[in-house]
Amino acid sequence: xxxxxxxxxxxxxxxxxxxxxxxxxxxxxxxxxxxxxxxxxxxxxxxxxxxxxxxxxxxxxxxxxxxxxxxxxxxxxxxxxxxxxxxxxxxxxxxxxxxxxxxxxxxxxxxxxxxxxxxxxxxxxxxxxxxxxxxxxxxxxxxxxxxxxxxxxxxxxxxxxxxxxxxxxxxxxxxxxxxxxxxxxxxxxxxxxxxxxxxxxxxxxxxxxxxxxxxxxxxxxxxxxxxxxxxxxxxxxxxxxxxxxxxxxxxxxxxxxxxxxxxxxxxxxxxxxxxxxxxxxxxxxxxxxxxxxxxxxxxxxxxxxxxxxxxxxxxxxxxxxxxxxxxxx
Numbered sequence: 520x521x522x523x524x525x526x527x528x529x530x531x532x533x534x535x536x537x538x539x540x541x542x543x544x545x546x547x548x549x550x551x552x553x554x555x556x557x558x559x560x561x562x563x564x565x566x567x568x569x570x571x572x573x574x575x576x577x578x579x580x581x582x583x584x585x586x587x588x589x590x591x592x593x594x595x596x597x598x599x600x601x602x603x604x605x606x607x608x609x610x611x612x613x614x615x616x617x618x619x620x621x622x623x624x625x626x627x628x629x630x631x632x633x634x635x636x637x638x639x640x641x642x643x644x645x646x647x648x649x650x651x652x653x654x655x656x657x658x659x660x661x662x663x664x665x666x667x668x669x670x671x672x673x674x675x676x677x678x679x680x681x682x683x684x685x686x687x688x689x690x691x692x693x694x695x696x697x698x699x700x701x702x703x704x705x706x707x708x709x710x711x712x713x714x715x716x717x718x719x720x721x722x723x724x725x726x727x728x729x730x731x732x733x734x735x736x737x738x739x740x741x742x743x744x745x746x747x748x749x750x751x752x753x754x755x756x757x758x759x760x761x762x763x764x765x766x767x768x769x770x771x772x773x774x775x776x777x778x779x780x781x782x783x784x785x786x787x788x789x790x791x792x793x794x795x796x797x798x799x800x801x802x803x804x805x806x807x808x809x810x811x812x813x814x815x816x817x818x819x820x821x822x823x824x825x826x827x828x829x830x831x832x833x834x835x836x837x838x839x840x841x842x843x844x845x846x847x848x
C-alpha cells in the first residue's frame with residue numbers, strides 16, 4: 520500500500536474494514552494484510568525490491584498457513600480424513616501418489632474413491648439410504664471398506680490370490696539374472712518340495728515362510744509378505760516377526776547366517792518408506808538393481824496390489840468367486 524495512490528489506498532482500507540468484520544469465513548485480504556504487517560522489516564534501499572520481497576514472503580506464509588489448516592481439517596473428518604492420518608502414520612513413499620495418474624481410468628477411480636471411502640460398501644449404501652442394513656452378504660459382519668478388502672472370512676481365497684500375485688511378481692523381478700549359486704523357494708504349490716519352504720539341511724520345521732533365499736555359502740534370507748489394510752501395517756509387521764522368531768533362532772543355531780525381512784504392501788498399493796527400504800534390502804540379497812529399475816519395481820508392485828484389490832472389491836457383487844490367473848505385468 521506504500522506505493523499506491525490515494526484512491527487505491529482508500530479502496531483497500533474500506534475492503535479491509537468490511538472484511539475484518541466477517542465472522543463465518545476467512546478473508547484472504549485480511550490474512551494477507553496481517554501477514555504483511557507481521558513480517559520482519561526488509562533491509563533494502565530499493566523500494567521496488569523491498570515490495571517484491573515482501574509480497575513473495577507473504578505469499579509463501581499464506582500458502583503454508585492455509586495448507587496446514589486444510590490438512591488439519593481433513594485429518595479430523597471421520598471418513599475423508601482416515602487415509603490422511605494413515606499417510607502420516609506410516610510415512611508413505613511419495614512415489615505412490617505420482618503412480619495414480621499412470622493407472623487405467625477405472626482403476627484410478629477405484630483408488631481415489633477408496634481413499635475418501637466413497638465406494639459402494641454396504642455401510643456406505645446405508646448412509647446413502649440405498650440399503651436397509653450394513654451387513655456383509657457373505658458373512659453377516661458389518662461391511663466396511665476394510666472388511667471387503669481384508670477382513671471377510673468368506674473371502675480368504677481372494678486375499679490369498681492377491682497375496683500370491685504380488686509374491687510371484689517379486690520373485691519374477693529378483694530372479695532376473697539370478698546367480699547359479701542362489702536358490703529361491705516360494706510358498707506356492709509347485710515352488711518347493713517337502714512340507715516347508717525352508718530346506719531340511721537348513722532347519723527342520725513345518726513353517727512355510729512366503730520366500731526363502733539360500734546361497735551356496737549357506738546364507739538364508741526369509742521374506743514374509745503381508746497385504747494388510749493400511750492402518751494395520753505396523754501391527755502386521757510385529758505379528759510376523761513374532762511368528763518367525765523361533766525359526767530364525769533355530770537356523771542361527773544350525774550355523775547359518777539369516778535375515779528375516781517382513782514386507783507389508785497396503786491393500787490399496789501403499790508402500791511406506793520403511794517397506795521401500797526392506798524391498799531394496801531383499802533385492803540386494805540377490806543382486807544390485809539401479810535406481811530406475813528399482814522405482815519401476817515398486818510401481819509394478821503397487822499396480823499388482825491395486826488391480827487385485829479392484830477385482831477383490833467388485834467380486835463382492837458376484838455369487839461365486841472364480842479365481843482368475845495371477846496378475847502378471
